[in-house]
Amino acid sequence: GSSPVTTQVPHAVGVALAAKLKKEELVTFVSFGEGSSNQGDFHEGANFAGVHKLPVILFCENNKYAISVPLSKQLACERVSDRAKGYGMPGVTVDGTDPIAVYVAVKEARERALRGEGPTLIEAEVERLVPHSSDDDDKAYRSAEELAELKHRDGNQLFRARLIEDGIATAEELASIESAVDAEVNEATTYADKAPYASPESTLDHVYEGEM
Ligand SMILES: Cc1ncc(C[n+]2csc(CCOP(=O)(O)OP(=O)(O)O)c2C)c(N)n1
Numbered sequence: 326g327s328s329p330v331t332t333q334v335p336h337a338v339g340v341a342l343a344a345k346l347k348k349e350e351l352v353t354f355v356s357f358g359e360g361s362s363n364q365g366d367f368h369e370g371a372n373f374a375g376v377h378k379l380p381v382i383l384f385c386e387n388n389k390y391a392i393s394v395p396l397s398k399q400l401a402c403e404r405v406s407d408r409a410k411g412y413g414m415p416g417v418t419v420d421g422t423d424p425i426a427v428y429v430a431v432k433e434a435r436e437r438a439l440r441g442e443g444p445t446l447i448e449a450e451v452e453r454l455v456p457h458s459s460d461d462d463d464k465a466y467r468s469a470e471e472l473a474e475l476k477h478r479d480g481n482q483l484f485r486a487r488l489i490e491d492g493i494a495t496a497e498e499l500a501s502i503e504s505a506v507d508a509e510v511n512e513a514t515t516y517a518d519k520a521p522y523a524s525p526e527s528t529l530d531h532v533y534e535g536e537m
């Protein structure tokens with residue numbers, strides 16, 4: 326977990342470079358928001374990955390807002406995936422509320438990376454269903470109509486309906502999965518709340534190789 330956004334992109338690209346040098350069969354997958362794709366770390370990482378044809382999947386969740394900043398104030402091009410061309414890699418946009426479409430795009434990107442053809446930028450279009458955080462009031466910058474539309478674009482609900490409609494799962498089976506997941510999340514939250522703070526000395530763990 327990391328609070329600074331997009332610092333993970335250069336890390337993922339570095340791990341992909343190490344895998345290529347060591348001739349390991351490995352593809353790194355890194356995700357970030359569309360707001361984060363405006364920061365330098367994304368562009369430096371994408372460029373390096375493109376130049377060196379590294380096995381990395383850059384996965385952007387485009388929910389059209391960076392806190393209160395709408396997409397129109399973030400991008401001068403139409404889509405986040407348009408940026409891929411500048412870094413010599415394919416860029417694809419998929420409906421992020423459709424897990425099957427996302428699976429297909431990621432599978433293709435992985436196979437491409439394993440063939441040594443380099444990185445792929447995937448943009449998954451989703452919705453931000455709630456305010457950015459508990460301190461944020463989205464009614465200050467999103468219209469009532471826009472917020473009302475969101476209830477039709479909840480990927481979890483759409484996929485749930487599709488599984489039932491296609492006869493893949495029953496409402497009862499899905500309810501039992503949901504309660505198992507709720508229990509797991511509650512258990513993990515309690516565990517985290519009760520966990521001791523990390524020792525100050527652990528700050529340097531994984532920063533330098535070997536003993537300090
Ligand atoms: C390096 C860095 N700069 C600025 C911030 C402050 N910040 C927190 S969330 C956010 C917007 C992120 O927008 P987006 O990438 O679209 O993610 P979303 O909130 O939509 O998930 C910013 C700028 C941060 N956390 N890290």
Ligand SMILES: [Mg+2]
Binds near residue numbers: 386389390391392
């Ligand atoms: Mg966003």
